[in-house]
Amino acid sequence: MSEPILSVRDLVKHYPIRQGVFRRQVGSIKAVDGVSFDLMPGETLGLVGESGCGKSTVARTLLRLIEPTSGQALYKGTDIFSLGKGDMRELRQHIQIIFQDPYASLNPRITVGDIIAEPWSIHSDLLPKGKVGDQVRQLLELVGLNPNHVNRYPHQFSGGQRQRIGVARALALNPSIIICDEPVSALDVSVQAQVVNLLEDIQDEFNLSYIFIAHDLSVVRHISDRVAVMYLGKIVEEGVETDLYGNPSHPYTQALLSAVPVPDPGSEKKTRILLQGDVPSAANPPSGCHFRTRCWKAQDICAEVEPPLEQHFDTLAACHFAAPREVFAEG
Amino acid sequence: MTKVTPLDTAYDPHRPETAVLLEVRDLEVEFRMRSGTVKASNMVSYHVDKGETLAIVGESGSGKTVSAQAIMGIIDSPPGFVTGGEILFRGKDILQMEEKERREIRGDRISMIFQDALTALNPVFSVGWQIAEMFRKHRGMSKSDGYKRAIELMDLVKIPSASERVNAYPHEFSGGMRQRVMIAMALALDPDVLIADEPTTALDVTVQAQIMELLAELQQQTGMGLILITHDLGVVAEVADRVSVMYAAEVVENADIEELFVRPYHPYTEGLMRSLVRPDHKGGRLSPIKGSPPDLLAIPSGCPFHPRCDYAQDICRTDDPPLRVIEEGRTSACHFAEVFSDE
Numbered sequence: 064m065s066e067p068i069l070s071v072r073d074l075v076k077h078y079p080i081r082q083g084v085f086r087r088q089v090g091s092i093k094a095v096d097g098v099s100f101d102l103m104p105g106e107t108l109g110l111v112g113e114s115g116c117g118k119s120t121v122a123r124t125l126l127r128l129i130e131p132t133s134g135q136a137l138y139k140g141t142d143i144f145s146l147g148k149g150d151m152r153e154l155r156q157h158i159q160i161i162f163q164d165p166y167a168s169l170n171p172r173i174t175v176g177d178i179i180a181e182p183w184s185i186h187s188d189l190l191p192k193g194k195v196g197d198q199v200r201q202l203l204e205l206v207g208l209n210p211n212h213v214n215r216y217p218h219q220f221s222g223g224q225r226q227r228i229g230v231a232r233a234l235a236l237n238p239s240i241i242i243c244d245e246p247v248s249a250l251d252v253s254v255q256a257q258v259v260n261l262l263e264d265i266q267d268e269f270n271l272s273y274i275f276i277a278h279d280l281s282v283v284r285h286i287s288d289r290v291a292v293m294y295l296g297k298i299v300e301e302g303v304e305t306d307l308y309g310n311p312s313h314p315y316t317q318a319l320l321s322a323v324p325v326p327d328p329g330s331e332k333k334t335r336i337l338l339q340g341d342v343p344s345a346a347n348p349p350s351g352c353h354f355r356t357r358c359w360k361a362q363d364i365c366a367e368v369e370p371p372l373e374q375h376f377d378t379l380a381a382c383h384f385a386a387p388r389e390v391f392a393e394g
Numbered sequence: 395m396t397k398v399t400p401l402d403t404a405y406d407p408h409r410p411e412t413a414v415l416l417e418v419r420d421l422e423v424e425f426r427m428r429s430g431t432v433k434a435s436n437m438v439s440y441h442v443d444k445g446e447t448l449a450i451v452g453e454s455g456s457g458k459t460v461s462a463q464a465i466m467g468i469i470d471s472p473p474g475f476v477t478g479g480e481i482l483f484r485g486k487d488i489l490q491m492e493e494k495e496r497r498e499i500r501g502d503r504i505s506m507i508f509q510d511a512l513t514a515l516n517p518v519f520s521v522g523w524q525i526a527e528m529f530r531k532h533r534g535m536s537k538s539d540g541y542k543r544a545i546e547l548m549d550l551v552k553i554p555s556a557s558e559r560v561n562a563y564p565h566e567f568s569g570g571m572r573q574r575v576m577i578a579m580a581l582a583l584d585p586d587v588l589i590a591d592e593p594t595t596a597l598d599v600t601v602q603a604q605i606m607e608l609l610a611e612l613q614q615q616t617g618m619g620l621i622l623i624t625h626d627l628g629v630v631a632e633v634a635d636r637v638s639v640m641y642a643a644e645v646v647e648n649a650d651i652e653e654l655f656v657r658p659y660h661p662y663t664e665g666l667m668r669s670l671v672r673p674d675h676k677g678g679r680l681s682p683i684k685g686s687p688p689d690l691l692a693i694p695s696g697c698p699f700h701p702r703c704d705y706a707q708d709i710c711r712t713d714d715p716p717l718r719v720i721e722e723g724r725t726s727a728c729h730f731a732e733v734f735s736d737e
Contacts, residue, residue, distance in 0.1 A: 113598035221686045251453035252625065256669035256682030263679070278598065281628070285671040285680075304676065322603035323673040324628030328651045330674065337607060338600045340554070341568045391674035 066139075067101035068272050069125075069158075069240060074098040074134035076120050080346060092346045094120045095131075096296035099372075102240065107266070107273040109287030109304070111280055113319075115342060116293040118276045122242045125274070126160055127151055138240075156186050159233035163245035165225030169217040175228055176213035179203070182235040189236065202231040206261060223254035230261060234269070242274045247282060259286060280323045284308050292316045295345055295353040302378030312375045312385040315354045320390040331392050352382070360384045415484065415619045416465070416504065416587045417441035422478035423460050423469065432690045434460040436643040438479070439717070442587060442619040449622045449630040449651075451666075452640035453687050458623050460643075462589045466506050467496065483587075502532055505580040509592035511572035515564040521575045522548075522560030528582035547578040551608060570601035574608070581612060588613075589621045594629065606633055627670060631655065639663050642688050642698035645717060648725045659726035659735055661703045697729070705734040 075098075077091040095117040102108050110118045124131040125143065136143040138154060146154060162168040169178055179199045183190045190198060200210035206227040208220075217225055226246060233241050243262065247255040259282065266273060277283050283290060284304055291301040292315065300313040311317050318336040325332065338357050343349055349356045355365040364383055375385035423435035434457045442448040452458035463469045464476050465488070481488040483499055491499070508514045516524060525547055526540030535543070541560065548556035551574040564572055573593060580588055590609065594602035610633060613620055624630060630637060630651070637654050639647040639662065647660040658664040665683035685702040688694055694701050700710040709729055717727040728734070 113600065223686050251687060252627070252666055253453065253669045253683040254686050256671075256680040257684075259671070260680055260682065279671075280599065281671040281673040284673055284676055308673065319600060320673060322600045324602075324626065324632045325674050326628040326631045326655075326667075326670045326672060327674075328631045328655050335603075337604055341570060341601070342598075 065104060068104045068139060069102040069274075070135075070137040071101075071121075071125070072099045072135040072137075074121060074124060074136065075132045076117070076124055076129060077132045090346055092344075093296050093348060094345060095124065096348070098134075098293070098296070098298055100291055100298065100301065102272050102274060104239070104272055105266070105270045106289065107275050107287045109283035109290040110274060110276045110293060111278065111283050111290060111319075112293035113278060113342060115295075115345060117296040117345075118293050119244055121293075122160065122244045122274065122276055125242060126155060126158060128160075152185070156182070156189070156236040157238050158240045158242065159236065159238040160242040160244060161226070161229045161233050161246045163248050165222055165229055165249065166217075168229055169225060171217050174214050174216055175203070175208075175220070178217070178228060179231050179235055182232065186236060198235070199231075202234060205234070205265070206231045207257075221254070222250055223257060226250060226258050227261065230258075230265065234265060237269070238271070240272045240274070242276070244276045245278070246275075248277060248279065255282070262286065280308075280320060292319065295342065295348050297353060297381065298372055299354065299382070300378055300380045301372065306377035308391070310377050310387040310389060312378050312380040312387045313354075313382045314358050314360055314384075316380075317388050317390055318357075325391070332390065334388060334390050354382075413443040414441050414482075415444055416621075417482040418461055418465065418479070419482065420479040421461050421464060421481065422476065423457075423464055424475050424477050425473045426475065427473050430691050433693070434474070434643050434690060435464065435479075437717070438640070438643075438645050440638045440645060440648065442621050444586075444619055445613065445617045446635045447613065447620040447622060447633055449624060449634035449637045450640060451624060451627065451630055451637055453625055455687055455690060456640040457643035457690065458625075458640045459591055462506065462591060462621065462623055465500075465504060465589065467500050468506075502583045503585055504587045504589065505583070505585040506589040506591065507573070507576045507580045507593050509595050511569065511576045511596075512564060514576055515572060517564055520561045520563055521567070522562075525575070525579050525582060528579055532583055543582070544578075547582055548575070550581070550612070551575075551578045553578070568601075569597050570604060573597065573601075573605055577605075577608065577612070581616070584616060585618060587619045587621065589623070591623045592625070593622075595624070595626070602629070609633075627666060639666075642693050643690055644698065644727060646699065646727045648717070648723075650723055653724060657735055659720050659724055659731040660699075660728045661705050661734055662699050664735070665702070697727070705730055 074095055076095040077093050079088045080090040082089045098121055112118050123129040125136055131144055176199050179202055180195050183195050199213055203210045208224060208227055247258050250258060275286055287304050290304055290307045291298045294315050300316045311320060318338045321332060321334050321336045340357055343356055351367050351369050352365045355361040370381045370383045372379050372381040376387045419439050421435050421438045425432040425434055438461045450458045465481055488496055488499060522541055522544045525544035529535040529540040529543050545556050545560050553559060553571055553574050594605050634651045636650055638645050641662045647663050669680055669682040683702050688698060696712045697710040697715055700706040715727045715729045717725050720726050720731050
């Protein structure tokens, strides 16, 4: 097996909660609480979970858009988190990001051509100035936009087209990893499918690795090779797409998958697990296993001992009572 | 852009008239704005029967919410105007009623919940006060009786420890709990029809499952008709009995849920199906609809879907096909409904 292109180890991001006149720290919000995973070259790792589980925080710490509290992230052996400013800037040409909101992530005051060319003005040694125009047009064509629209502004494009502009900008520096943070969540179904296809095409063409973050479990299944499920700042289960969706072992994964509507009126679900209550606050997560307060399998040990993420059956699961269970009927 | 919908053919003649609770017929709504007049509802017709769930499906800007707003009388006017059609509640046209009579139906017999429960609730009053307001305003109940009923309703929608939380404010609730408060308010007066406009779109999938389950349970208890407005065909497949598909301010297809998925009679519906990803198997490459949904300010000539349609012929560019009966219980607004769906 080849070496991972990115190895994340024990990534932690705690936000301090401060109170009083002296802004004394009275606690912390454990947004990401010890996350580890590997990303292989050319692979898509899906990162799923409900709002507040920390999936986007993971993405942003990897680019140091948010500084992590502790942990390691090795890109081809270099620890991203220990790099100085200049080195970090250099590294960012290899790791790019696409955001959810194509309306907010493009500067409305500059033309699309300038938006896509901006990476080259920061990394000016990568491409001679004279060639930038040609490259921009090539990129526009590559993502399925009209190269003659290079002088238009973002508001002149539809949501799907704006997301394509975001993709073009991410591709400009020829990165090896693209972090996709809910890239299709804001798009209509028909347009979403176009962007999913585009992401698959450019992945094949440039041998990109993706970290694909989304709350839509169907989209994640479609695009990912491996999937990690997060709950309250931790990965609770991780596995190859077929195993994780076919035979999940962690109760949370089972509940999560069973809640996803299947767009097929004829299909019957094997299990319908309705979770009670809401996700607890990340400022004060339950002791032991974070999921135990909503888990139907919870025993005393779950409150006392935090289950490690380890191999159970087909997947890695962090549960004392992990047991595979089919959620979907045979399709 | 002439469009004639022969009423008698657009409707299923076999449908018993008695069960119909709410029927929208040829509804026309315009928004007159500086940039031009937008037709946000173009000859829209659908109906919902007792105990039934009708899903109105469409992408953003398809006008799927506008007809519901017209039913509730909450279209901002100006710029919005209902310019034609009928909204029949138990056979009587709401649009022709006196204001007083209309008020007795809207909010009372027909109620609505919205996508964003946080903005739909008033932040400065407790949820109990807001639920009780329904009883005070519509039923003339005293304050304390109203509160009692509010607690009962909060129990009904399964808000834990309702009697303690009745005095809490909206911001103290999670998104799912807020949506339950909205549902409690909407159900307070035991309506005949509930309109749910993207009720779970802002919620996480496990919470969505809870809310949809709750709505189904309540519907079974009360026999109310439910109009579910959504873009999510997964949710539709799980809860709807019938579906109206909207595109560019028009209804392009009506069908029973099973039949719609087996054999769509409109190329747009078929395209939506081809764009779907499924959680239960991985599936191959998607073959989405080309292009993007039109701006309602610039709806294409003829069939509004023709620029994105793989089956478009010359007639599609010039003539807007009326919604017509293809078979029992099925209507489609496509010139070639029978032909393309055979391929």
